[in-house]
Amino acid sequence: MREIKRAIIHTTATDPNWMDGQGAEAKRDEIDRWHKGKGWAGFGYHGLIDRDGAYVQGRPYHTQGAHVRGQNGDSIGVTLVGGRGSAANDEFSDNFTNEQERALIEWMEEVSELFPGITFHGHNEFANKACPGFNVNDWMDMADLTEPPNMFADIVALFMKLFGGKK
Ligand SMILES: [Zn+2]
Numbered sequence: 234m235r236e237i238k239r240a241i242i243h244t245t246a247t248d249p250n251w252m253d254g255q256g257a258e259a260k261r262d263e264i265d266r267w268h269k270g271k272g273w274a275g276f277g278y279h280g281l282i283d284r285d286g287a288y289v290q291g292r293p294y295h296t297q298g299a300h301v302r303g304q305n306g307d308s309i310g311v312t313l314v315g316g317r318g319s320a321a322n323d324e325f326s327d328n329f330t331n332e333q334e335r336a337l338i339e340w341m342e343e344v345s346e347l348f349p350g351i352t353f354h355g356h357n358e359f360a361n362k363a364c365p366g367f368n369v370n371d372w373m374d375m376a377d378l379t380e381p382p383n384m385f386a387d388i389v390a391l392f393m394k395l396f397g398g399k400k
Contacts, residue, residue: 237308238307239354240353240354241308242310242354243311244314245264245315257314260283260289261276264281268299273299277292278291278292278312279293279294281312282311300312304359313333313366319365322368327366355367
């Protein structure tokens with residue numbers, strides 16, 4: 234099994250209403266077609282977070298992704314639906330929904346448990362790109378994610394699991 238040290242956050246760079254109502258799986262499958270069309274091995278991320286916070290898996294974590302040149306060997310990648318026309322230092326809320334923010338935080342907690350010591354980054358830390366359309370470090374400071382997962386977040390995550398917030 235490969236060592237996973239970093240999680241890198243991306244955007245699909247699509248319009249907010251892209252494939253509206255079609256569900257996270259359909260969006261993942263459409264991106265899979267795009268990536269195959271470029272001659273790649275299909276959907277290059279490990280997960281996708283839809284506008285309504287629904288999460289769908291891409292490649293298994295221990296399969297190398299194809300999302301950041303030179304960084305794929307020891308990282309995993311997740312992509313947020315939306316973000317077309319975003320800039321590297323936009324606010325999270327300029328391009329993404331509150332439901333996506335909650336789902337991203339929950340995903341970060343889950344992968345922190347799976348891969349202790351993992352660190353979180355935006356694609357724009359490794360390339361001269363806008364992706365994911367916000368500054369991940371600044372956002373983590375704002376969301377107070379520099380502290381270990383707290384009781385409140387754990388309760389929110391449990392609630393989501395019990396009552397179907399997570400799809
Ligand atoms: Zn990216």
